[in-house]
Amino acid sequence: MKAVQVMGFGTADVLRVNDVERPAPGAGEVLVAVEASSVNGHDVIVRAGELKMVSGRRFPIGVGLDFAGTVAETGADVAGHRVGDRVWGMVHPRLRHTTAGAAEYVVVAADRIAPAPESLSPVEAASLVVAGSTALLALRDSVRLTGGERVLVRGAAGGVGTAAVQLAHAMGGHVTALARDRHAGLLTGIGADEVLDHRSTTSDRTGPFDVIVDTVGSELNCYRSRLDKGGRMVTVGLSASALAAIAASSVYGARRIRTFSANPDTALLRELAGHVTSGALRPVIDSVHPLADIAAAHEAFERGGAAGKHVVAVAE
Template sequence: MDDRMMQAVLYDRYGGPDVLYVGRVPRPEPAPGEVLVKVRAFSVNGGEVTARSGRLRLLLGRRFPKRVGLDLTGEVVAAGAGVTGFTAGDLVWGVLGRTGFGSAAEYVTVSADRVGRLPDGLDPVEAAALPVATTAVTALRHKAGLRPGERLLVRGAAGGVGSAAVQLGRAYGAEVTALARAANLDFVRGLGAHEAVDHRGVRPAELGRFDVVLDTVGTDLRTFRHLLAPGGRMVAIAFDLGRPLASLGYIAGSAVHGRGRVRFFSGDPRQADFDALARHVAEGALRPAVDTVFSSLEETAAAHRALEAGGVRGKYVVRVA
């Protein structure tokens, strides 16, 4: 077998999960400042599903084939010039960041400042559910400044970021209310939510007031912003894909007004964020929430299909055989 080539998940046109296939592409070599990682596992994220479907085609263009996979766990194979913090054999986790997709592959190169060492004793496959948790840490700690005793509402609490936010909110001393599907209420209670509410069975106004609202859904932001108590903060990590311009316009407009504004950001974690994540794991404040492990690259389409169907509890993870 030619070791200059590798398997990766590709697609040649926008569409449903069935457009995904496993093909052969050149194995990358690490540039200065990068590490080459043999991928153990990756998770499926909403952003890449949105990209694959074509809803971002104006931004992503029509150059194919395109790749999927945003985060990863794996083993360092080689380090490029100037990399001093990692050596061959180190187990790491990371996120490709805004540079694009591509972790659904046997190997990937990634900037050394976008990975961190995997905590001792954490299974690399299960750990693939956690890189996205850096978004929850940033949202609660740095964007919202969540304090002990405050009321926290997590919308989309059973998903990847939401399930991490419930755990971290509890660890940070907040009183956590989790909004999720009825079938997932016991799941989010098990993560530490003080109250779990079926989002289809209650009107938002009935939920009361909150010091912090973390929204992972992106729709009806105006409605949930009105739940903020005086001095409250709202952080959104998604926008309404059905009305993207109106949604982004509302977020931008709210940011001008200061009090009660919506803080919107897209996760772009660096090594310090992964180090913080490792500390939370070591302290027992955070554990992987894995819904299903798919056994090989060939099952990536099935993982995309499952995420689109809804009802995920934590993350769908794909093992790279």
């Protein structure tokens, strides 16, 4: 089978589409024939060598957190999944993989997949696995958004941002989206009550907000200061400076900056599918690349300014 692998840490040109042996599922595992995957920040920082403690320093390293496809084979002790089922899911982000979601086949624990929404194509489904799960966990668990609260979404036009705007709107929040002005039409169309151009809006000119969802990872303390009394903030844009700001914010108690690592299981993926089925969440896709062109997808992700997700179509 063909699989994308990192052959040495660096820029996108270290990615290779290699011919490797198709994996076989063990007990409690499922083999999925992948039709699409997407590019996520985790993929980029693994490729760049910023997560050596997780990925290790032995090559090759697999690429692609999420995937959508069909069940090709099941291992022993697997219940609830049959060959031919359309599924979506995610490999474990804290385990080392020699091949991952950006491959023709992926082996994954059975409790990390769920039926994909019937209304979505594989490309559309892949665009929502990590982005949608992250946004849902941020709003539901980290900041516990309630109806009527004022929400700021930073990096609102990206994959997690567009999902957060939609889910915050569905939860009854009054949503302010911070993004490039050219994305205003898209963002108001998916639920933003107002859109501010991030290039001309500074933190001291916004808010106050009950909830801030940050996907950028910079100026965190400045934006945290725009929380109202009882406000909560979460960031998923991790960097060394972001981690320092998160640690320092602990002195503010409930108004500290929160973070987490999205790691969806079957239950969460089923809940996410419910939001798709209800119409509360729909995919927003910036570009689709063939598997052979995954380096271009990574480069597009790193340039920023996207409207939604960069997706890799594995099955032509």
